[in-house]
Amino acid sequence: MKKYFLIFLFIMPLKLFAINPEALKKYPYQLLTNDYGILNESNLRRYTKEVNIEPFTGKFNGLDYWQCYPTKNVTVWYEKENDDPYEKTTRGDAHITVSVTPAIIYDYVPRRSFSSDYAKEKVSTWKHLIKNQQYACIGGIYVGTHKKIKDGQEITERGWIFENLKTKKGCDSYFSGWCR
Numbered sequence: 001m002k003k004y005f006l007i008f009l010f011i012m013p014l015k016l017f018a019i020n021p022e023a024l025k026k027y028p029y030q031l032l033t034n035d036y037g038i039l040n041e042s043n044l045r046r047y048t049k050e051v052n053i054e055p056f057t058g059k060f061n062g063l064d065y066w067q068c069y070p071t072k073n074v075t076v077w078y079e080k081e082n083d084d085p086y087e088k089t090t091r092g093d094a095h096i097t098v099s100v101t102p103a104i105i106y107d108y109v110p111r112r113s114f115s116s117d118y119a120k121e122k123v124s125t126w127k128h129l130i131k132n133q134q135y136a137c138i139g140g141i142y143v144g145t146h147k148k149i150k151d152g153q154e155i156t157e158r159g160w161i162f163e164n165l166k167t168k169k170g171c172d173s174y175f176s177g178w179c180r
Contacts (some may be wrong), residue, residue, distance in 0.1 A: 018042070019041060038166055059140060062141060064139050070135060073100070076096070077095050077097070078123045090116040092113060094114065094123050094162075095107055095109055105158070111161050129172060130167055133167040
């Protein structure tokens with residue numbers, strides 16, 4: 001009997017927090033890919049709070065969507081900017097870049113620059129979260145697409161405003177409390 005109780009304790013939390021068909025019916029638009037068992041219903045609910053949800057169309061609508069990717073296709077880095085004369089600090093942009101295919105790249109960037117030190121901390125946190133994980137889920141707002149030529153090949157880059165990064169190891173978000 002004790003053995004069955006332990007099995008119940010390990011399985012029950014997975015059932016309580018995993019995305020199930022009922023959750024997908026309640027929140028049908030916020031997950032664009034397979035979630036690989038990383039997300040839960042509250043992750044989807046967060047992106048629907050106080051907004052009129054709609055399907056992703058590839059056009060800017062200000063809504064958040066989750067997408068999950070193999071971590072082998074995910075790179076995190078930061079870009080140092082010029083010194084900010086008002087704040088007397090060096091600024092930096094933290095990036096999460098996903099190579100969807102060799103010709104399609106998604107670039108997630110927070111809604112504003114950070115101090116260079118904080119951008120480095122964000123990148124360190126993200127690297128920790130994706131290390132030794134097979135998949136990572138990233139939530140964000142689609143902002144647009146542009147094409148560029150790199151090494152003679154046309155690359156389509158889709159820009160996203162970063163909101164959340166979640167793996168089975170943990171979560172990081174732009175807004176405090178969004179990982180709960």
